[in-house]
Amino acid sequence: MDLSNLTITKARKALDEKEFSALELTNAYLENIAKRDGDLPAGRQGIHAYLEVWEKEAREEAKKADERIARGESMPLTGIPLGIKDNILIEGRIASAASKILENYRASYDATVITKLKEQDAVFLGRTNMDEFAMGGSTENSAFGPTRNPLDTTRVPGGSSGGSAAGVAGHLALAALGSDTGGSVRQPASFTGLVGLKPTYGAVSRSGLIAMASSLDQVGPLTRTVEDTRILFDAIKGHDPNDSTSLPDTASAPKPMRRVIGIPRAFLKEGTDQDVLKEFESTVQELKDAGYEVRELEMPNLAYSLAVYYILMPAEASTNLARFDGIRYGLSVPADSIGEVYSKTRGKGFGPEVRRRILVGTFVLSSGYVDAYYRKARSVRELIRSDFARAFESVDAVVTPTSPTPAFTLGEKSDPLAMYAADIFTVPVNLAGVPALSVPSGTVERDGKKLPVGFQLIASHGGEETLFKIGEDVETTRI
Amino acid sequence: MTNEIDVAALARLARLEVSDPELTKLEKEIPDILAFVETIQKADVGPEANAPTLRNVMRADENPDEGGIYTEKLLEAAPAREGNRIAVKQVVSRKSGQGGSASGRK
Numbered sequence: 001m002d003l004s005n006l007t008i009t010k011a012r013k014a015l016d017e018k019e020f021s022a023l024e025l026t027n028a029y030l031e032n033i034a035k036r037d038g039d040l041p042a043g044r045q046g047i048h049a050y051l052e053v054w055e056k057e058a059r060e061e062a063k064k065a066d067e068r069i070a071r072g073e074s075m076p077l078t079g080i081p082l083g084i085k086d087n088i089l090i091e092g093r094i095a096s097a098a099s100k101i102l103e104n105y106r107a108s109y110d111a112t113v114i115t116k117l118k119e120q121d122a123v124f125l126g127r128t129n130m131d132e133f134a135m136g137g138s139t140e141n142s143a144f145g146p147t148r149n150p151l152d153t154t155r156v157p158g159g160s161s162g163g164s165a166a167g168v169a170g171h172l173a174l175a176a177l178g179s180d181t182g183g184s185v186r187q188p189a190s191f192t193g194l195v196g197l198k199p200t201y202g203a204v205s206r207s208g209l210i211a212m213a214s215s216l217d218q219v220g221p222l223t224r225t226v227e228d229t230r231i232l233f234d235a236i237k238g239h240d241p242n243d244s245t246s247l248p249d250t251a252s253a254p255k256p257m258r259r260v261i262g263i264p265r266a267f268l269k270e271g272t273d274q275d276v277l278k279e280f281e282s283t284v285q286e287l288k289d290a291g292y293e294v295r296e297l298e299m300p301n302l303a304y305s306l307a308v309y310y311i312l313m314p315a316e317a318s319t320n321l322a323r324f325d326g327i328r329y330g331l332s333v334p335a336d337s338i339g340e341v342y343s344k345t346r347g348k349g350f351g352p353e354v355r356r357r358i359l360v361g362t363f364v365l366s367s368g369y370v371d372a373y374y375r376k377a378r379s380v381r382e383l384i385r386s387d388f389a390r391a392f393e394s395v396d397a398v399v400t401p402t403s404p405t406p407a408f409t410l411g412e413k414s415d416p417l418a419m420y421a422a423d424i425f426t427v428p429v430n431l432a433g434v435p436a437l438s439v440p441s442g443t444v445e446r447d448g449k450k451l452p453v454g455f456q457l458i459a460s461h462g463g464e465e466t467l468f469k470i471g472e473d474v475e476t477t478r479i
Numbered sequence: 480m481t482n483e484i485d486v487a488a489l490a491r492l493a494r495l496e497v498s499d500p501e502l503t504k505l506e507k508e509i510p511d512i513l514a515f516v517e518t519i520q521k522a523d524v525g526p527e528a529n530a531p532t533l534r535n536v537m538r539a540d541e542n543p544d545e546g547g548i549y550t551e552k553l554l555e556a557a558p559a560r561e562g563n564r565i566a567v568k569q570v571v572s573r574k575s576g577q578g579g580s581a582s583g584r585k
Binding site: 311329330 | 484486489490491492493494495496497498501505508509511512513515516517518519520522524536549552553555556557558559565567568569570572
């Protein structure tokens, strides 16, 4: 079976027309995983997209999907083999968030997104590698070793949903779920030539997603096409009473498209590779040729985004991660007093980047500093939000490169601040709570290899359909 | 403003054991990160920026589920249990008066 050009749409058709069965499809992916994901002969590096492959369960799920297809009751994702980021709970299975502190933790319940996928009889191939607790942009912060970019194994697949991206790009899954707090779906999509969506804050339930920064986190799909992203998003979205931040299902009529896009050009210059900017500009030109009007935008507060993000995110993460204390679940290091159980468990269980962010978060929330850091950052966040609100009065979408660079090499960004700077174009989106889509838009060359770069489209709250429409135009013009 | 950060004190507040070599590393990294985020001090924040944008969600103050139906499932995840309870070290110690609930202050 040739998986190299397969999409959810094509697989759906083939499954329903009985060209192949869900079991055959699942087996084809499992074979690819066996061939390419682990250590390879002659010292070649495997991709390491998965922390665990659920062969037996996946085959059972595929058989169930085949029964549903035979009854003529298939749904869009019935029998579609997916990778699931290791911070999304599936009852009875390990969900470790790529952390030693949850290495042996088995989920007590299904995440709402999983319940929705189970209702369609989708197939779960395995849990995908990630930066520990989704903290990072390269998947090098996993406690269980890095994932490699299938397009060039000396490079990272991006992060934090790097395992999900590498899995789909390497044909080890047809599509995958990731989570995006500051770019963790879109940046790996950009680095691996995929489509990645960060939905509107509240569009997809976060119940059963291991929390990092609760005012920013969203679950999102990584797929090969915009159409596949739409299918996966439609399957997982919707109001959930188990997530108090989930938005009510109000069927608001989609805003009419004006076919106008805006560029915050002053924001794009700093630190962006020249050839990445060139690819971005040529995509903009192609949209112009396709009939879009392009406007220049003034969004002066975007310049504060990284600083705001690197205050609010650690503040929320340090609060969320307080629950990992060796008492209710996960690792527990024995000690003489309960205070030492806490500190030894957390010291041993959390990796260096997680510890760093907990400490920064503790500082910005500490008495005497909370006004100057946390509260001030919250106010500046509102300025960023208003910049977007003003922009959407005149444009359908704000466009930027997804990342200022293509995939970098393993070990290249050892300084935490250098790694943080790579999030420049993605974090404003999470701060504003708006949806954004990364679509492949050409390649740049590094060390003789062509590497993909992503084009980021940002729409107003609830504007996913706008993103898909423009995204499909980018897809058409860039092929 | 961030020159005199006591990382060891922060680690105590965060209930996080940090080794001495790591402490030395963090004593450089954390001030660097804080110096970087300090650029927000330049932002001109008007009063309109403080308007809340989140909506509150409440539910009735009652038990949503029958008692006990999830007990076994949740206890299975606990590192130590005694019967239907999670077992923990003594929280308040009579002898020292502070026991495990050390305040994290010097």
